[in-house]
Amino acid sequence: MKDIHLVRSIYEEKQTLGNLFVMDGTSILFQCKTLELPWKENQQNISCVPPGSYPILFEYSPAFQMNLWELKEVPNRSEIKIHQANYFNQLRGCIAIGDKHIFINNDQFKDLRNSRRTLERFHEAMGTQSMSYIYIYDSY
Numbered sequence: 001m002k003d004i005h006l007v008r009s010i011y012e013e014k015q016t017l018g019n020l021f022v023m024d025g026t027s028i029l030f031q032c033k034t035l036e037l038p039w040k041e042n043q044q045n046i047s048c049v050p051p052g053s054y055p056i057l058f059e060y061s062p063a064f065q066m067n068l069w070e071l072k073e074v075p076n077r078s079e080i081k082i083h084q085a086n087y088f089n090q091l092r093g094c095i096a097i098g099d100k101h102i103f104i105n106n107d108q109f110k111d112l113r114n115s116r117r118t119l120e121r122f123h124e125a126m127g128t129q130s131m132s133y134i135y136i137y138d139s140y
Contacts, residue, residue, distance in 0.1 A: 004134040015088035030125035035096040084115035
């Protein structure tokens, strides 16, 4: 079974940057960059989720009108998706993915490039699997 690993590496006032990997055992099938909100004590809509392991399901999102991976069993949280976004202000506690951290909008914070295509590639890497686990690590 494929699983997902998110390693956070850069912590800033308004956002958290990291790397996401789709693993099949010890083989890396896919990797990309991530963008999340900063740590704000796991508060709904304004914080990234705590490090840990969580079940994650591929299911339909009415808000995005498409199937997305959603983290489950995050304490006091719900509707945490992996989706496309370029800027931290497009997030409400979810995880955005792209192929590169890059300055796009001149706000002094790195953004994500090619988020839509990266999301498609992520879904392709996960294949027909509809349930997995995501492991989130802080790297200091």
